[in-house]
Amino acid sequence: MRLHGSLLLVTLALACASPRPVLYPNAKYEQAGAEAAQADVDTCVARAEESVPSKAGEDLAADTAANAGAGAAAGAVGGAISGGGAGIGAAIGAATAATWGFVRGIFTLGRQGPDDVQRRFAERCLGERGYEVIGWR
Numbered sequence: 001m002r003l004h005g006s007l008l009l010v011t012l013a014l015a016c017a018s019p020r021p022v023l024y025p026n027a028k029y030e031q032a033g034a035e036a037a038q039a040d041v042d043t044c045v046a047r048a049e050e051s052v053p054s055k056a057g058e059d060l061a062a063d064t065a066a067n068a069g070a071g072a073a074a075g076a077v078g079g080a081i082s083g084g085g086a087g088i089g090a091a092i093g094a095a096t097a098a099t100w101g102f103v104r105g106i107f108t109l110g111r112q113g114p115d116d117v118q119r120r121f122a123e124r125c126l127g128e129r130g131y132e133v134i135g136w137r
Helices: 002-016 027-032 034-051 056-082 086-112 116-128
Strands: 021-023 133-136
Touching (some): 021 034, 021 116, 027 034, 034 116, 056 086
Antiparallel strands (some): 021 133
16 A cells, blocks of 8 residues: 555656756856755746746646537537436536547646746746756756
């Protein structure tokens, strides 16, 4: 049982790992060292998240609502065809699709990382400190 719990925690941690800036090893990076450079990355990413609110929650809510609508339409058709009733089918389809979309969205939120504006903010912050961002991982 412990092994399963440990595997679950590792899987969740990896699923929630957010992309981070990758720095080119220029003179500033070499002078600061890897630990100090990562501390600067942490600072700039945190400043970006504080200064530019993420729209991830709004996007998740909108996607969940859209999934519920699509599920309701598909469920209504399925219910009407099967004879179980369009209303019952629509309710089941809406609940199923909304739940699926929400859970899927929760697991992908962390991996998406910061939005474009937050990324540009972090890159500028790091650039002002002398670093060069070559990508995100």
